[in-house]
Amino acid sequence: MKSAAYEEFALAPGLIQLNHASYGLTSRQVMIEAERIRGHIESDPTRHLGTELTERLTAQTTLTATTFGIDPDRTTLCTNATSGAAAIIESLPLAGDDTVVVLDTEYSSIQRAWELACAKTGARLIIISVSLPFHGPQQLLDELEARVPDSVTYLQMSLISSSAAIRLPVADISQWVRRRGGQLILDAAHGPGHIPMAPTEWGVTAMFGTLHKWLPTLRPVGFLWLAPELTAQVRPAEVSLTWDSPDLIERFSWPGTFDPVPRLCLDTAIAQWNRWRGGDQFSYCEKVADNASDAITGLGARPTATTEYLPPRMRSFILDGVTVAEVKAALHPADVRTWVGPGPAGECLLRISTHIYNDQHDIETLTTRIQEVLAR
Template sequence: MVEAARLRAEIEADPNRRLGRRLIDRLRAQTTHAATVFTLSPDRTTLCPNATSGAAALIASLPLGPADTVVVLDTEYASIIRAWEIACAKTSAQLIQIPVPLPFTGTEQLLADLDDRVPGPVSYLQISLITSSAAIRLPVHELSEWVHRRGGRLILDAAHGPGHIPLTPDIWGAAAVFGTVHKWLPAQRSVGFLSLAPDLVDHVRPAEVSLTWDSGDLIERFSWPGTFDPVPRLALHTAIDQWAAWRADGLLDSCTTLAETATDLLTTTGARPTAAGDHLPPRLRAFLLDDVTVPEVKSALRLTGVRAWVGPGPAGECLLRVAVHIYNDLADLETLAGRIQEVLPR
């Protein structure tokens, strides 16, 4: 917050000079640093406002046509699915949504469902590294192999990746990765990223047509989306340094242990984990709450001052999602579990 305030005061003191060519140079330095930390290719990565804007730019730029088939899982973020629906409708491309029943039963069943529901070649498969609402760590490597066998390319939503689990797009064979930095790092909102395969770098343009839209340089192209606040991007190095200090002090490992405790506590209340084993993210967990509605759970948590995400799953299920961070402790989880115990039918 201190660094952000300093940067904002610096910019407002002389916006004509601070928001010109020098801004792009500074954003380039931040992009290079972030990409290096998150094992992305700096020459093929750019910062952008958020994961949704990165996805919108990518989806709108892909050369879809009537011969193309796009496959998405129904556990994808709703706005991303909608973006694919709009793009496919405009170009007469086929869009196939694959249901992912909860709890997630594992890789073999998902691959079998893909084979059963997708009859022919595929142009793109859109999946999440970690699904947002259901908090499933998907089998990226196996899904990448599946789409490559079908002649297509993998598009990866890594909104819950940076600062949480490693990113290895080249190993996964991902054509594009978009995501958000402010979810698991102490970065100001909002700042996201878009990382592309070499053949896409010159073709993907921002969704908004701004003064730098025609630039041949990827970072410059995304550096000026009209009037915006560049401070979250410019302060990214400070957020990364703080995150690195938390990791060095063992705080992130403690959060992972606490997330395991959350699973144990909530399971005893009757809540059902949405996944198990290797499909559990380190510090993000979700649960199915049976025979209770989303409004009922939200109301119950609100009355006790407990903050946790509650919302519908892809098939209308009531989901509770718990994100464990360094400010959480065992007492928080015990309070949450106690309230869920009270609201679930016996």
């Protein structure tokens, strides 16, 4: 019997959703509010998609930034992490004698965006391997020292790597980048609603991410945070009517005709998220994730990082001796949803993420299926 928390979402009966980190999940409460907002907009779109929209988006941006401890004057909403990354990569100056460093644990589309930018300008691109399991900053710093001979223009890394689910040591890497004269660009897709963010304290120059992964809001909705020297420089990748606006929020408020409802639902999603947090429901999620780690490593799987670099509600494991296809074939018929895919070196990774609708039974079902695969 599923808990009451399960009923707050529209998940199919019996489905075991341990892949929250891929797409998030909209709550029923937010879906109801979204339909109300959508009806309001359709009652008079000329008015509600005009100046009034920018005012409402400003309020939502301020609430979001304040909730997660970042400066509202340096923050704007955008379509998703991809659009935020594109705005940064397209806007930052890059020349033929520049060097861009990207960790190989970065999301594939972000890696590809930097590849295209460097190919266009002739800049040098260096991909740095992050060894799995990850044991701490020193192994990564040693690799950087060995592979990057001189100055750095930009380094791209994640707050929490997507596939490998490593909570990376941002401050340590940022210090290294600054010593090399460069700037750090942070992918914080798995930050808001999951772990604290402190880009100024870490020495980050620009940060982008999503809000629909760990908040129960509609998808897609993302955010962009910029250091003061970049707030006037970074522009949306698409040239729209507000592209020239001196105001950061207005500049990103109209990417052509679009659906603003996901952004306008953020206040409802944040209120619900605050209720869950106040009720210690996230603490329970973390215990479920810890139990999953114990159970899956007990089968012989290897965690991708030592304990201090594990995110609270995301865990990834290296499954030796099996293929991605074999693991997917075992999980899908049992209605168990996780992320399974290749790691940076081609190893088979299994990533789980827990949310308030998960319980110990979910972990037991997952563990049984993984045990069957590993025993073949």
